[in-house]
Amino acid sequence: MMTPVHAALLRTVAGILFFIAFLFGLASLNGRSEAGWLAFFGIASGGVGLAIRWLVKRGARKNAEAARVQRQLAVLKLAEAEDGRLTVTEVAAKLGWTLRTAQGVLRALEDGVRVTTTTTDDGIMVYDFPELIYDPGRRARVR
DSSP states (O other): OOOHHHHHHHHHHHHHHHHHHHHHHHHHTTTOTTHHHHHHHHHHHHHHHHHHHHHHHHHHHHHHHHHHHHHHHHHHHHHHHTTTEEOHHHHHHHHTOOHHHHHHHHHHHOOSSSSEEEEOTTSOEEEEOTTTSOOTTHHHHHO
16 A cells, blocks of 8 residues: 555655656757757657656555545444444544544445435434344344
8 A cells, every 4th residue: 555655755756756757858959969869768758757746646545445445344334333223423522523524434335235225204314224224133044
């Protein structure tokens, strides 16, 4: 997993390589006989810079996916502990998240089958996890 410091360092190196590629490009326009070598090194520097940027973006996507999976697992564990019924406020309070994060994770999990929503008479949206709703024999069967 790529840390933010590591990603920032790689972005800096990529920027420096892009700048070097720019300088080589300017030097090759100067009409010198080494223009071919300058162009080669400029293109190589730019290519390495692009490769580094791609690696940083790929690492960021993997980090985001891992964080998303961890948040969903936390909600599923909480749903099991709460016998399969949760509200956004419960998730936020019990997991220490913002309401926006809790709502986003619950909405992402809601598929109409494994996670459904119902609205109480008081207007509270409850996320139901039918496979986890309290069943006295479920825990014995699952384990």
